[in-house]
Amino acid sequence: MHPFSYRQASDEQSALSGVSGQPGAAYLAGGTTLIDLMKLDVQKPSQLIDITPLPWTKITELPGGGVSIGAMVRNSDLAHSEIIMTRYPVLSEALLSGASPQLRKMATTGGNLLQRTRCYYFRDITTPCNKREPGSGCSAMDGYNRIHAILGTSKHCIATHPSDMCVALTALDATIVTRGAKGERRIPINEFYFTPGDHPERENVLEPGELITAVELPAMPFTGRSHYRKVRDRASYAFALSSAAVALDIQGGVIKDARIAMGGVGTKPWRALDAEKALIGKTAGPDAYKAAAEAALHGAKTHKDNAFKVELAKRTVIRALTMAAQKTA
Template sequence: MHPFLYTLAADEPTARRIAATDPAAAFIAGGTTLIDLMKLNVEHPAQLVDITRLPLAKVEELPDGGIRVGAMVRNSDLANHMLIQARYPVLSQALLAGASPQLRNMATTGGNILQRTRCWYFRDTATPCNKRDPGSGCSALHGQNRIHAVLGASDHCIATHASDMCVALAALGAIVRIHGPSGDRALPFSIFHLVPGAHPERETALQHGELIVGIDIPRLPFATRSVYLKVRDRRSYAFALASAAVALDIRDGIIRDARVALGGVATKPWRSQAAESALVGKTAGSAAYHAAAMAALEGAVPRARNAFKIELAKRTLMRALARAGALA
């Protein structure tokens, strides 16, 4: 591991000032991604700014019926929070499908949004990787790409986004709250993460020195009827091969509104408005769910070893929709 300077930030202005003045500084909270990647020499910040003492660990109701989650709320606390379980079961389920209990006790909401890919070439400094070393090439394009993306990829990068939480937040239309040197920003989840294009090293709209202080989850009454389904190589403690976060507003057997996002198959948390459009106005049932699955995977690009993911993602989405549709 490269050496670094450790600084404990007593308050938010201090944390942001230090980060803004040091281009090689990184914030650290749970550390579950960062320390791991520092041990692999994939990440090598020259300074770690510890933000775990900042008062950002609250889950609060917003006046309009939404929920505000502080960046420091740990994944296990968020998953087991009564408000989240009651109003956004898809989010609780997604969190509990991710990692292990120990990691969920450590990982934070803000950190999980910035979780990095599990592409094995990204994690192996002996191999070319455009995300880790821009311009060096993509080892996955013609390599062992069974776990890689079929949606949102480019000729420069086909790495999937690893987070389960983010798939649920994409479906729920969460807002990322950011404080930074040039002021405060609130970015919709749909534009926070970036597809790789020609610059896979740029993963989010976050600028250096900006701090995620939390997320707002908008009021969405029909999210009480929501499901997260994750399919993986083993039943627990594994990353998704395909996952789906769905919510359905069904009245008199007709789908009035829908939310659909996919994980494990795309380069960013993948909300599919095409799938949502395919559902709205239709009779709840397998025909509508099948149409949504076809729409969600339209344009998917298979690589040598991951073509199975297209069918797997369709079936995962159909099953998630069927489960949500069957809820009272």
């Protein structure tokens, strides 16, 4: 690990001034990604600003029925929050399917949004990686790419976004609230992440030093009927090969509205808008779900070892929709 200096932020202002204009400075929250990557020399910040003392630890109801989640709320606390379990079960389920109990106790809401890919080559500093070292090449393209993405890829990067939480947040149309040199910003999650394109090193719209303060969930009357389905190599404690976060508004057997996002298959948490459209107005049931799954994987581009993900992702979507429909709204 490279040497760094460490400082605790006492408040938001001292956090922002600690990182803004300081190339090499980074925020430290739960540390479950950052410390790991620092041990691997993938990330080498020269200064860490510890933001864990900041008071963004509350989950509060917003006027109008939405919910605001402080950036420092730990994943385990969020997953077990009563309001999340009842109103947004898909988020609770996604969180509990991720990582391990210990890691969930550490990881924060803001930090999870910025989780880095598990691409083996990104994590291995001896191999070329455009995300880690722009222009060096992509080792996964012709390497072992079983875990890699089939949606949103470019010729420069096929790394998968690893988070479960973010898939649920994407289905729920979350808004990410940030604070930076230019004041507060409110960013819809679907505009927060970049696909790799020509710049895999740029993963999101955050400016240097900009800090996530909260995540807001809009009021959505049907999200009680939502579900997260995750498929992985072992029964627990593994990253998704494929996952789906879905919510269904079913009235009189007919789908009025739907939300579908996928994990494990995209270079960012993947919202499947076409699949949602395919569901609306259809009778809830296998035919509609199958059509939605086909639409969700339309345009998928596979590589040597990950072609299986197309069918797996379709089945994951179908299963998630089936399970969600069985819930009472």
